[in-house]
Amino acid sequence: xxxxxxxxxxxxxxxxxxxxxxxxxxxxxxxxxxxxxxxxxxxxxxxxxxxxxxxxxxxxxxxxxxxxxxxxxxxxxxxxxxxxxxxxx
Numbered sequence: 001x002x003x004x005x006x007x008x009x010x011x012x013x014x015x016x017x018x019x020x021x022x023x024x025x026x027x028x029x030x031x032x033x034x035x036x037x038x039x040x041x042x043x044x045x046x047x048x049x050x051x052x053x054x055x056x057x058x059x060x061x062x063x064x065x066x067x068x069x070x071x072x073x074x075x076x077x078x079x080x081x082x083x084x085x086x087x088x089x
Contacts, residue, residue: 082088
């Protein structure tokens with residue numbers, strides 16, 4: 001749709017209008033997160049078909065060992081990983 005010499009815009013439906021109203025309520029950090037989400041959602045690669053590879057018996061066993069380890073509480077806390085890589089104060 002052409003709007004009086006301005007850039008073309010998409011038709012404004014109720015959902016789009018509500019989205020605009022909600023965006024106006026966000027702070028800068030929230031808006032940045034929404035922009036990132038929209039970029040991911042509109043990325044053509046995001047909807048591309050995923051090639052499935054067959055899992056070998058060795059890989060399946062490794063996955064099961066990892067799951068069992070996590071079930072026993074042997075995982076590494078997220079905060080510990082961040083600290084190890086110098087990503088926390």
